[in-house]
Amino acid sequence: MDSLDQLSSAALASKISGEISSVFSKPTAPHPPPLDVLVMELAAVAARKARVFLYGVGREGLMLRALCMRLTHLGLSAHLVFDMTTPPISSHDLLITSAGPGGFSTVEAICQVAKSHGARVLLLTAQPEIGICVRHATAVAYVPAKTMADKEDMDRAEGSISRQLLPMGSLYEGALFVLFEMVVYKLAEALGESPEAIRSRHTNLE
Numbered sequence: 001m002d003s004l005d006q007l008s009s010a011a012l013a014s015k016i017s018g019e020i021s022s023v024f025s026k027p028t029a030p031h032p033p034p035l036d037v038l039v040m041e042l043a044a045v046a047a048r049k050a051r052v053f054l055y056g057v058g059r060e061g062l063m064l065r066a067l068c069m070r071l072t073h074l075g076l077s078a079h080l081v082f083d084m085t086t087p088p089i090s091s092h093d094l095l096i097t098s099a100g101p102g103g104f105s106t107v108e109a110i111c112q113v114a115k116s117h118g119a120r121v122l123l124l125t126a127q128p129e130i131g132i133c134v135r136h137a138t139a140v141a142y143v144p145a146k147t148m149a150d151k152e153d154m155d156r157a158e159g160s161i162s163r164q165l166l167p168m169g170s171l172y173e174g175a176l177f178v179l180f181e182m183v184v185y186k187l188a189e190a191l192g193e194s195p196e197a198i199r200s201r202h203t204n205l206e
Helices: 009-023 034-047 058-073 105-116 170-191 195-200
Strands: 051-055 077-080 094-098 120-125 139-142
Touching: 009 170, 034 051, 034 094, 034 120, 034 139, 034 170, 051 058, 051 105, 058 077, 058 094, 058 170, 094 105, 105 120
Parallel strands: 051 077, 051 094, 094 120, 120 139
Antiparallel strands: none
């Protein structure tokens, strides 16, 4: 049994939270902080009464689905790519997508289509200088966290390999969840949305 197995639930949660928190203390220059990029782009969408489209693959996509729900609660016209009711994108709109490792073929294709229609493309990534998707972005939110593209830092002790606390791309995906919660908090303030107004937009068909 390794040391992680011996931790209490509270201690384990604290260590995981600490790893995610450390992502936001890392420098992002020359890119602005991802929170600033997202709030600025989304506030601009709201001001011009445009729509937001969101897409991501795997667990990154799940984080974006959660953000889409909250953007709807904030009063924005937010849509998930590939939903049956998603409207066509136009030059006033914004596509938010994620490619933590720098590129996915599906993400690249969707970015290309959005850009060909004149829409803004905001790319979330841990690899802002490389990858096939960055070239299509009009704005980049750099989240400096480990993804599937990074090799695991294996700690060898007495011939064994200890397990990672947040394996594969979990650190990046967890950072996205926390980032999006900060975005919702800051955006609600920027748009003057009260807690009551936000709550009133939650579905009642449950």
